Amino acid sequence: MAASASPGGWSSQATPSPNIWHWPKIYEVENRAQDATGAIWRALRSRHDWAGLDVVDVGCGDGFHLSLFAETARTVIGVEPHPPLAQRARQRLGGTPGVDIRGGAAQQLPLADRSADLVHARTAYFFGPGCEPGLAEADRVLRPGGVLVVVDLDAACSPYGDWMRLDAPQYDPGEVEAFFEQHGFDSIRVDTLWRFDDRASMESVLGIEFSAKVAQRALAQLPGRTIPVGYRLRTRTKPAGVVVR
């Protein structure tokens, strides 16, 4: 039987993402503010330029990043387990040549073996121990020489990481780093700036990312409308061939 959004199907494999699930309009403000200088895109491109290639964005949310991939990629497939978000992504990207949105989860990608050159996931599912099924799936769908790239917030980097750890003291950035290293990833730090149009937008975004207490602390710490935010950009290349001796 095909996997579906029914109980036990792919939608039940989703990790709850309260920010974008419950406040998609504020998350849009957040996405527009993020990476104001394009540092993540530059780092991504320098590691594995996707021009002319087949790209998959796992946990694509409402498709915010798909258009930029689509500017130069051959094809772009967004995979999203939360049906309302997959629908918003279809509305956003409707008619864009070479772009398709599919319901599905990282643990069970709706894609053929060896069909992609770049599998990208940004702040989605690949958060450390427990994401092994998704790593195996990415490996299955990548062609030899293809790259899995995982972009995530750096909880060891002040000030944003300090606020993350205040709300999630059990989260251990060192353990997560060790996990990805053990699984063959090369990780780099990328320093970005989130820039908001106004202070009210910044306040609304901090309000969906943190508890009220931590959001207040963050606002008091940063009086302007920008936030320095560190990311980890992790890449793993699928071996291009087996050496036969």
Ligand SMILES: C[S@@+](CC[C@H](N)C(=O)[O-])C[C@H]1O[C@@H](n2cnc3c(N)ncnc32)[C@H](O)[C@@H]1O
């Ligand atoms: C914080 S949002 C980021 C969305 C998008 N990558 C972006 O940067 O705009 C996390 C996304 O991961 C999705 N997600 C949760 N569990 C997942 C899973 N098991 N496989 C794939 N995506 C998942 C959520 O539904 C949500 O859309």
